[in-house]
Amino acid sequence: MTEKNSSLFDNEINEEDIESLITTEIKKPNIRNQWLYYQTIRDVVRGEYSGPRNLSKKIMEAIDEEPTQIRGYRPAKELSINLNSYNWQLVLGFSILFAVAFVGFNSKTENTVAPVQLVYEEMPTEIMNAHYANTSSTANYFVQTTFVD
């Protein structure tokens, strides 16, 4: 049993001693019982004793089953979708996204914007034929020609 643990019980310990208590002392067998004895003494002296129950062992067994919490790190369990719980908002969001994407991919793109005349210039016929042969009719800049004889 250690004096540092007794000091910690009284909140009369410095940071360095907490460090050594956690890294070395707490690994010693029966160190946890020390707190139970100290708490019992305190409760008896103050007339608050109600029994020797100590839940810490049971609680720590449950916490040991938990993924280790590290600030800034989110375990994979949290990131994955929990299908057991009915998260309707998530399901609804994905459904809307899927519907929008489906409609978008399957609808025929039509240029409904009226053509705007940018320039008016007489072009040689062979240039215009080459333009028609190599440019898609849906291109942003499609030269609309009016043949003038």
Next chain:
Amino acid sequence: MQPLKIVQSANPMYNTAIMEKKAITSVQKPVNPERAIDQILVEKAQKGDKKAFSILVEKYNKKLFRLLSRMVRDQSEIEDIVQDSFIKAYRAINNFRGDSAFYTWLYRIGINTAKNHLVALGKRPKAMDEVEIEDIENFETGNEMRNYDTPENTMMNKEIVSAVSETIEILPEELKEAIALREMDGLSYEEIAEIMQCPIGTVRSRIFRAREAIAEKLKPLIEESNKRW
């Protein structure tokens, strides 16, 4: 259960100083040492140190149990709620920013867990108004603890109380004074050192030795008692 009576010290310094206790304790300390130590433990737990969290469990599981016994009557239900509360606290430990004391935060989790538990059972949770929640930090008393002990456990508890009081009585005077000033009067090591006119290290040692002497007597009784619980 009545508080244990500890005979007044023969040391006149003790008696004089205890009268001056009010003046000593009125000195405001800049930092609450309990809160500061808890914050260190929380920060270590946030870095993945489960052992640091286990110290917080050791520190507060009985206090939380007593607090929740105000709201929930069944002892095994309280145990489950205490366990759930610590698990929730551990899962949310990274959200704890130290705006309040750790135990205030923990007790709020405990109270909410108890309320949810009662609602799930179709029971109306006993109202715990804001004043009571604010008073959590000062919560110490176990007066409302309901006794579900069997006659055997009651007998064992009496034996434990007797063992503690009898062992304190036969402790050397300086150990008896140190443990009494700490546990009965709740004085800090610094205050005890002033009263007993000795270094803080000596106070630390005396309190530790007193506890160990009492714990030695308690050990077989508590082990026996734990088998029954």
